Amino acid sequence: STFISWEEELDLESSDFNEMRRLCTDVLVGAYYLLRCSYLETLANIVMSIESNDWEVVESAFFCMCSVGREACARVKSVRNAASSGRDSPVAADGESTSIGLTQVVGSICVGGVAGVSSRHPLVLSGIAKFLGCYSTVWASSCPPQSMLEILAYLSAALSVSDAAEASGKSIGLVLIASAGKLAKAATSPGADISVALTQSMEAALSTNNHMVMANVAEGCARVSVQLRDTSKARATLAAVAAPTILRARSALGAIISSSSVEESGQAAGQVDAASQALASYLGVLRELIRFCDGSSSRRKAGYSHILSDVLIAAWPVLNDVSSHPSCRANESVLSGLLDVHSQLLGVVPALIGPYFTNLVTFVVKAYEDSLSPSALGYVSTAVETFDMEESIGLAAGLDENGKELIFNQLLAHLSQCTFKYVTQTKRPNECPQVIKALFEMSQRYLLFCPGALLQCPEFASLFGLAAACLIECKGETESTRAILIFLTQLIGWKHIRLPQAKMSKLAQFSGAIDNLLVQHGEAITKSCLGGLSGGAPQMLWPSFSECIFSIMQHIISSTPGADEPNSMLCMWLRAAMLESSLAANTQNITPEIGTSVINILCGLAKEGDKSKQKAKMALMDFGKIAKGEASTDVLLAYSIA
Numbered sequence: 043s044t045f046i047s048w049e050e051e052l053d054l055e056s057s058d059f060n061e062m063r064r065l066c067t068d069v070l071v072g073a074y075y076l077l078r079c080s081y082l083e084t085l086a087n088i089v090m091s092i093e094s095n096d097w098e099v100v101e102s103a104f105f106c107m108c109s110v111g112r113e114a115c116a117r118v119k120s121v122r123n124a125a126s127s128g129r130d131s132p133v134a135a136d137g138e139s140t141s142i143g144l145t146q147v148v149g150s151i152c153v154g155g156v157a158g159v160s161s162r163h164p165l166v167l168s169g170i171a172k173f174l175g176c177y178s179t180v181w182a183s184s185c186p187p188q189s190m191l192e193i194l195a196y197l198s199a200a201l202s203v204s205d206a207a208e209a210s211g212k213s214i215g216l217v218l219i220a221s222a223g224k225l226a227k228a229a230t231s232p233g234a235d236i237s238v239a240l241t242q243s244m245e246a247a248l249s250t251n252n253h254m255v256m257a258n259v260a261e262g263c264a265r266v267s268v269q270l271r272d273t274s275k276a277r278a279t280l281a282a283v284a285a286p287t288i289l290r291a292r293s294a295l296g297a298i299i300s301s302s303s304v305e306e307s308g309q310a311a312g313q314v315d316a317a318s319q320a321l322a323s324y325l326g327v328l329r330e331l332i333r334f335c336d337g338s339s340s341r342r343k344a345g346y347s348h349i350l351s352d353v354l355i356a357a358w359p360v361l362n363d364v365s366s367h368p369s370c371r372a373n374e375s376v377l378s379g380l381l382d383v384h385s386q387l388l389g390v391v392p393a394l395i396g397p398y399f400t401n402l403v404t405f406v407v408k409a410y411e412d413s414l415s416p417s418a419l420g421y422v423s424t425a426v427e428t429f430d431m432e433e434s435i436g437l438a439a440g441l442d443e444n445g446k447e448l449i450f451n452q453l454l455a456h457l458s459q460c461t462f463k464y465v466t467q468t469k470r471p472n473e474c475p476q477v478i479k480a481l482f483e484m485s486q487r488y489l490l491f492c493p494g495a496l497l498q499c500p501e502f503a504s505l506f507g508l509a510a511a512c513l514i515e516c517k518g519e520t521e522s523t524r525a526i527l528i529f530l531t532q533l534i535g536w537k538h539i540r541l542p543q544a545k546m547s548k549l550a551q552f553s554g555a556i557d558n559l560l561v562q563h564g565e566a567i568t569k570s571c572l573g574g575l576s577g578g579a580p581q582m583l584w585p586s587f588s589e590c591i592f593s594i595m596q597h598i599i600s601s602t603p604g605a606d607e608p609n610s611m612l613c614m615w616l617r618a619a620m621l622e623s624s625l626a627a628n629t630q631n632i633t634p635e636i637g638t639s640v641i642n643i644l645c646g647l648a649k650e651g652d653k654s655k656q657k658a659k660m661a662l663m664d665f666g667k668i669a670k671g672e673a674s675t676d677v678l679l680a681y682s683i684a
Contacts, residue, residue: 104169111176164205175213187228211255218262226269264334325379396438416480518579535593577628
């Protein structure tokens with residue numbers, strides 16, 4: 043029977059077919075190593091000679107070629123390596139034959155131009171698109187720039203076929219990344235302009251409404267633009283590529299505004315949702331374009347405009363209008379997309395964003411008050427890091443060191459208060475893990491990049507207490523629990539993280555406050571960590587729990603140097619944790635004797651300092667395995683002997 047689609051296929055499940063193909067890959071790679079260029083030559087003859095009616099054969103042949111793409115590309119690369127070193131070898135000769143054969147195939151594919159796309163079966167077209175992406179490094183090294191543009195045009199046309207869209211989008215990205223240097227060099231020729239080809243690819247990607255396709259093409263276009271040596275041409279190219287996205291974003295925003303003004307109805311609400319989804323996708327494209335322009339930082343010299351300056355001029359009014367509309371602020375996807383764009387701008391063009399920073403912070407705070415969006419906290423995390431790493435943004439914003447510390451101190455206090463109110467009155471921490479994760483990721487950024495603002499924050503003690511409480515409240519949720527543990531580990535073990543002297547001095551100045559908070563909450567944190575290791579949390583969190591326990595032990599023991607016996611408070615915490623009812627509920631395998639042995643091992647290792655850290659973590663991991671019944675108590679003997 044002839045295959046039409048998986049929806050109409052009754053004899054075979056798509057998952058079974060894909061699994062069979064996955065298992066075939068190793069066999070095909072083995073066949074390639076035996077046959078070398080003959081393998082690809084045989085398949086090339088099939089795809090160039092079989093009639094289009096036998097599309098299943100052609101599609102299978104392209105699959106077989108894609109399966110060995112990595113190995114064949116490495117063989118072709120050996121040709122360049124041999125040529126540069128003046129050596130010749132059978133492998134290099136085979137690579138040369140492979141390169142010639144592959145370029146003949148791509149020539150036969152593109153010979154019909156864009157018109158040839160419509161004559162292909164959709165699944166064959168998908169196979170061709172994957173093939174063109176798999177061998178992108180071959181085309182970049184063997185094909186002239188004009189051929190690269192023909193490949194790009196073919197893939198752009200294939201984007202209009204839904205079954206081939208994702209493969210084509212991914213391959214456009216791969217082709218542009220691989221050939222960025224070659225296309226940029228070709229663009230220096232008189233009259234040469236690659237912006238048209240890039241813009242057409244971007245427009246075709248936008249028409250798919252597939253965010254993965256749009257992201258892949260945007261990345262490729264940005265990487266080519268960054269490679270252009272002429273800054274004015276790079277600016278113009280990037281502006282041309284971004285223009286369709288900005289226009290569509292403006293159109294989507296217009297649809298949201300017009301539909302929101304209509305009396306509430308099901309149709310209007312549906313239109314707002316559709317337009318909001320589209321707007322979020324376009325903001326995602328802008329984010330990718332900005333993100334991959336970070337490589338242009340070497341051009342940040344006096345007299346040079348950043349290659350994003352024209353894009354920023356065009357996009358800024360749209361970004362402002364999005365931020366000012368209530369429906370956009372209320373939509374999590376749009377708000378998240380908008381804040382992601384602003385976060386990227388902070389990192390890539392800090393000097394251009396500095397003058398607007400105060401207004402942006404006002405918007406972020408209002409957005410967080412209204413929506414408790416984790417993205418707002420993510421933006422503040424980026425801002426804290428950027429202000430520390432990039433002097434230009436502080437100058438542009440008119441803030442000296444004291445001014446920066448003050449504004450971030452006030453910002454942390456207010457955002458913390460909003461979060462405390464939310465997790466005590468509206469939702470429990472386990473019901474909003476993304477908010478908890480974002481809060482403590484932000485707090486960790488404060489610790490590393492602006493410790494003065496964190497330690498002098500009036501909510502610092504409450505923040506520490508919330509961290510200790512959330513280790514229980516989050517009930518082992520992976521991302522939020524890990525963020526809390528990383529924050530606590532680095533804060534408690536601040537003496538052992540590498541920071542500039544000024545930051546270490548600030549931490550030393552407030553070490554008493556940290557010690558007092560550890561005394562208040564240390565027992566609860568220790569219980570949570572040992573409870574998690576005994577089965578109360580996923581095993582992937584064990585390393586984080588182990589790090590946190592070790593940082594507590596190391597901090598306390600280093601505070602009482604020269605003592606022969608372990609600190610009594612530490613021993614009390616560990617014993618209390620071993621006797622905790624939640625630990626007993628998790629496992630029946632931890633007896634009082636085992637608990638005592640583990641405590642003695644850990645205290646002994648902590649006294650040795652950083653050099654015993656890995657061994658202490660291994661001991662705690664073994665404790666977890668004993669609790670789960672995956673190891674016997676004999677594993678502890680190794681630590682006692684050592």
